[in-house]
Amino acid sequence: MRVNKPAGFTLIELVIGIIVFSIALVLFTSLIVPQAIRSVDPVFQVRATELAQSLINEIASKSFDEKSDRTGGSALCSQTVTPLCTTSDDFGAEEGFSNRENFNDVDDYDGLSETDGGIKNALNENVTIGNANLYQGFSAAVFVVYDDNMNGVDDALDSGGNYIGKTKLITVTITTPNNENILFSTFRSNY
Incomplete structure (x- = not known):
């Protein structure tokens, strides 16, 4: 008999994902916001x-x-x-x-x-x-x-x-x- 493990993300994967998303968001806003101001x-x-x-x-x-x-x-x-x-x-x-x-x-x-x-x-x-x-x-x-x-x-x-x-x-x-x-x-x- 086989036991199925619940599928999902581990806590480490979630933290790494949040960090990568935060870095991408900072880069994106640092490029877009100055251009909007200069428009x-x-x-x-x-x-x-x-x-x-x-x-x-x-x-x-x-x-x-x-x-x-x-x-x-x-x-x-x-x-x-x-x-x-x-x-x-x-x-x-x-x-x-x-x-x-x-x-x-x-x-x-x-x-x-x-x-x-x-x-x-x-x-x-x-x-x-x-x-x-x-x-x-x-x-x-x-x-x-x-x-x-x-x-x-x-x-x-x-x-x-x-x-x-x-x-x-x-x-x-x-x-x-x-x-x-x-x-x-x-x-x-x-x-």
């Missing part, structure tokens, strides 16, 4: 690009300098002939005109910094989809310097400050909600 990066990058491009378009559409002729005439500011262009030490918004609605030349934007709900369009309106701010969590910073040789370095650093040039480098830095800094730049020449 929003392209959305942030597209929004950052749109914001930077709109700022660059707005800035580049302004006069080269406060002292340039805005009526399409031939009077351009200069390094040596009157009217002299604004010196690099005097970049930034003119006194009493701290919002973008009143900016009328490229160097007015130097030092502009906007974040979250403070990011507005050229008409000083919030940018929304539905009732949600499109750029919540973003920040934008603008810097303008003279860069005649177009090497990306402020020419005032080489000359000891207070410089006047023919080409301005406009740099827009957008920081996304996940703290990625994306840099955009363009040149605006005196013509």
Whole structure:
């Protein structure tokens, strides 16, 4: 007569199975979870690009300098002939005109910094989809310097400050909600 043993797993087999399953689960989650978190990066990058491009378009559409002729005439500011262009030490918004609605030349934007709900369009309106701010969590910073040789370095650093040039480098830095800094730049020449 034959006695049948009950079929099943031993305690050791169960413990080894749980350990193998735990290791596989840890490996799987360590590969998948970071990818899920990064899946929003392209959305942030597209929004950052749109914001930077709109700022660059707005800035580049302004006069080269406060002292340039805005009526399409031939009077351009200069390094040596009157009217002299604004010196690099005097970049930034003119006194009493701290919002973008009143900016009328490229160097007015130097030092502009906007974040979250403070990011507005050229008409000083919030940018929304539905009732949600499109750029919540973003920040934008603008810097303008003279860069005649177009090497990306402020020419005032080489000359000891207070410089006047023919080409301005406009740099827009957008920081996304996940703290990625994306840099955009363009040149605006005196013509």
